[in-house]
Amino acid sequence: MIEVQEKQEIKKAGTLLSVNDFSVTFDTYEGRLKALEDVNLSLNNGESLGIIGESGSGKTTLATAIMGLISDNAEIGGNIQFNGDVIIDSEHFGKAYRKLKRKERKILSEKLISMRWKDISMVFQGSMNAFNPAYTIEKQIGEVFRIHTNLNDKEIEQRSIEVIQSAGLNRSALKAYPHELSGGMKQRAVIAMALALSPKLVIADEPTTGLDVITQAKIISELKRLRGTAINSMIVISHDVGVVSQLADRVVVLYSGRIMEIGPTWDVYKKSLNPYTRALLSSYPSIDSTKSHIEGIPGALPDPLSERPGCYFAPRCKYADNLCSTVVPELKEVAPGRFSRCHYSEKFLDGEFVEESKPHSSEKLGYRPREPIIKADQLTEYFSLRTKTYGQLYGKEEATRIVRAVDHIDMEIRRGEIFGVVGESGSGKTTLGRVILKLLEPTSGKVLFYAVGNKLSYNRDTDTHDLPEPVDSKEYMEIDVSGVHERSEEMKIFRRQTQLIFQDPYDSIDPKQTVFSIVEEPIIAHRVTNDPLKISDMVNEVLGVVRLNPPESYTDRYPHELSGGERQRVAAARALVLRPEFLVADEPISMLDVSLRAGFMNLILDLRNRFGITVMFITHDLASARYLCDRIMVMYLGVSVESGESEQVMRNPLHPYTKALIRAVPKPNPNWDPSRIDIKGEIGNAIDVPKGCRFFRRCPYAREICETTPPPRKEPEKDHWYLCHFTQDELNTFRSFNQ
């Protein structure tokens, strides 16, 4: 017994997990997919390691490999050792595993099972699906104990309560079914489950993805808190630099299955030694600083199925030369504790390569407020949860529950601006966009659209598809969008001059159509022309506009042959082919990889600057809203709580919700403290809304008046208003009082 303890003592100081020359190749139908190549890692006891990478970089494969859960069709090389025990190596996996005798296999799998959860546990990606919806949380957490320990039912109950409380949840959450918990609570329950057996190592795979900003901040602070107590060592995997920077001591940057850089977190952030890390970090728009141009990374992630000589990043790297595209760089220790896979790492260390910041492109154009293009007047969209038939059969009026998705919103979007709509999920921003485009019939209120030109019908032969130049004065025709019939001439004009870009590029373009026929759709729908050559010219031109170059190489491709960024560009091309006046972009970048986001945002900026298209940019990401938008509207539970010029709103948020929202964005900054966000709970649903202020239940400054009376609109600055009973001074007083 004493000996064992000594042994553990010795190990505690040393390496907990080591990944040695580890590589994974999946044998897929399309070919051999190199998911990981020569990964060398070590994790010391008590340390927290962050793994950053875009989708396809192999970070989840690495996490599952550490758990020993790699699927059968993989071929692996090297090994992973935990506490000196081999978890996975090439001699006991795949074909070799199948050759083992049954008994040996059993021993191996039993070893892995005992190791899983007891020694290594995992917070899985997508907490929504981590729980079985048919059982209570208690049963599912209890199951962990039942499988791995010999505790009796009472002890299990006791331990479950301890565990759930340590994750910051009330013990009543144990009795709940998964659907009764909010996203944040579910994530906490997942963390509680991972910590149930006090494992030596916790792997958090995208622990905050899919959560709202505020919830994300709370989970980060929870994990930070647990780092000191329940969690010994941790691996945090994320594509979000902010999240990793807050949770990790050291950071590993993965790109296409290769480690690009390893180093202490803040060193890497401040002065990265690798061009990819630098490019990645500069792809994030900053919430703190003023607008400066972000470049993103040109091109797309390499195809993992093809043979690629040299450095995988070379085709996208601005420093790349011949050497890079032919010789694979080694992962070198450039400075103590800092590894980088680049031929020119030293030059980064010496400061020879320095990023220079360019001015923001919209600065050049300048923001000129002009006449409105869209006006919403008391726009309201309610959804009834009960169907008509049901209501008639069992019809009690009060039983019909109403979702107030958009509740009496007044707004005005001006010609030529990028108008941001910001809010957490459930705030009604997407519904607003769809009501404005009349994809949903508004319950009440009006949408007015000011169309260019005053012709009711287009002449196919004489009308060109050329865009009208952005000129200041022109003849506009007011269309009451909510009042006209779908098949009317006005509606045709409205449809032709407005367009929508969807959030999910994988869903918004028809998988069965080529890029060409996707893009030509509006041309055909509006019968602009039926001359195939003309259509072909228009399609090629617009593909060039969205920078799918050369267009000929894209026209015959199918969506599944495109990357996410390319798909989103195709969706944009479809939206732009008829040169619309007004474009609603509904979270267009949220599904894209980080390196591609900046490129797409720059495309939107460029479109506005070149063609004067008005964009309604719907997003939950404040940083990108700040980067792109001229004006911002913040929505909360169907109501707009604050609106103003984006710089004003960001620098000087007026509404308590906006303040919390801005503060909750994780920043690569050691001083960022998510625990100091002044907000309670999570965004509810828009069914049982308070009579008074919508924000009442979460507001730390709420008073009695907030519960009963709807707040008035206060406009302390020009064009910058917020919805509250109190002035800024009053709020500040409340705040100091709270503290």
Added chain:
Amino acid sequence: MVAENRKTGDLRELRKKRIQFRIYQFRKQWSIFYRSGYGKIGFYIIVIFAIIALLSPVLEVHHDALSYVAPSIDTTAPTILTHSNVGNLAINKDMSSSVAASTTDDVGSNMVYTVTSSGAVYGISLGSARSIPLNHRVNLFNITVPPGQSVLGIRVFPLEGISFSGQIQMTNYVMVATSGGLITVAGLSWTGGSSGVGSLVASQPQTYDTGLSLASLPISSSFPVDTSVIPSIPYQNSELSGIPGDYGSIFALGYNTTGTYLVKLSDEPLALLWSEKLTNSSAINSVSYLGSYYQDQSAIHQSLIITAGNTIQEYYASNGTLAWSKTMPYTFTGQYTIPSAYQSSFSSYNSIFEVMSDGSAYYVYGFYQANGTDFEVFNSPNMITTISASQGGSGLPSSLLVISNYTGYVISAPGVIAGTVTLSSSYGDYKSAPVFIPSLGTYIITSQKGMIYSLSASLGKNPFTWATYYNPGSNGNISAPVLLLDASSGEEAISFAASNGNVMVYSANGVTRNPMPPELHTPSGTMLLLGTNTEGNDVWSQFIASFPPDWIVGISVGLIGIAIALVLGMIIGYYRGFVSVALDTVTLVIYLIPGLALLIALTSVLSPSFFNIIWILSFLSWPFTTFTILGIIRSIKQRAFVEAAKVSGAGTMQILRRHMLPNITPLLIYLTALNVSGAVGGIATLQFLGVAPLTILTWGAMLNPLENNFYLAASAPWWVIPPTVALTLFIMAFIFLSRGVDEVVNPRIRRR
């Protein structure tokens, strides 16, 4: 103008590119489909089925497959009653006497006797009253065959009569002879006395050496040489019945260096009575005994007829003196026949029928026993291979059978041919003497290589009654048939020996063999590749002829069903409103009615014609398909790209055409394939149950008789298995095809 040209050129270029792209896409998808094991198997099965369907007019042997019934020549055959293997049989050259059958005498009755080349004499039981079990073989005695000699054959005949409660009880004797002139005779007796006890033994085998080289197996006066005598009416020779211990005689024809001799032996003891040197000693080819028994003891009524060259002579059996001699213009070939009635009573017209030839033509002549008067009965330019007669009567026997050039002629009067039968020429010549079956009135003839025919002696109808083939092995022969009475059934049977060592006993009666197993060379000359069914239809032709109707039903039902389902699925899935709900409800109602019951009900209400059945099956196939399609349509409707199309200004039709249709096309192919297999299964079910008319030839119709008699599946696999397998494969192929399509469409299920 130039610009215009450039434009049209570009346009052509653009279209060409489009077409090339389509081909490229198709090739790519095809390769995925082909690489999936399921798709490949399904595809090949379907191709094979399609080829068979297209070639069916060529492949089917009988084009009226539905009504064609295999001729009775192919389907009627005797049953094999018993058989026994005795090893090497002494089958002499003309196969005339390798087996012998006993009489009904209870001692040694209902036995078939045979002798092997080594001299072992066997009796094979046909199930005797004395309880020798059926097919039981008794080794009676062995003779010593001296070196250089061979066994000529075996004969069984009664030689002694024992009076027993008013009847004459017979005792059988067995005689075997060797080519060197050794004649062995043994009586058969039963030790133990009563039935059920004891065993059959050959008592007192006696051997006499004639010192002559025997030309043929000796004959007995007690048993006519003509083997067509029924054993149940034994002929005891009463020539010398007054002398105790001398009830019968044995006549042998042989030669030595001094000449040719006719020899008469007494049987008890076996001793020489007289020996007569013949005047015409050259080219003796037959000796026959012609005479009656106890009624008339006049010496002239028992005589021996000897033919040699172109002379025919009669000798008195009592003392061997010549009665008459006649020289004919033709040469005797050795074939003769004596109607059995002529052996039992004497009439002036008792005659023997002999075959003669002058090299260019063959003749059948009758010769009166009394004075040798001849008369021509039949002539033919072709060789007459054998001849037989029915029992006889006044004048000509009621009929004569002459086999010439593989044709059987039934002759009713001199020069009158009552019927002809063409015999198969593939199994050797018909040389051995036929047997006449008195109770059936049929002749049974065998060819050397195993073909056996039964021909009716009744005049005025097609003589053919049945035919069968016994395979004696390669280059094997079978012997002439002998007539015997089957003790167990009481029916006549025939027995013959084959050179593979088997002694076979067949019933004389032919029975229909339907369903008949496959036969490549049937007696009638057609092929029955898969045999026949109970009705005698050619299974192969029906099987092949079923391919096109099954394809037509499958494809048309598949397409009609999918067309209805596509339209309804789109309406119900895409639109909302009263029409949609109403159609949805109707579809649901039809879907919920039990399919088979509805199928049967509809089939019985509507006239079950081919097209009605197609409509009925289509009617049943669409609800399920509709639900599948509308589900997919509804889910596609939720997809953002449909909304994007709406934002782009696309109308409903454009959305349905551009977005819905391409996205459900693979599903349509999948469902069509399923529908096809369902339709083929459906019509098979209907016909199997007998609801749909069996005049539509499909695999289901072929299997219909099975509904009442599942035993057929075991007894006639050649009939049941092909349609079952075809049906299974056809349905499976389409399901596999749909699976392959699924792999093209659904990358997730693709596996390495």
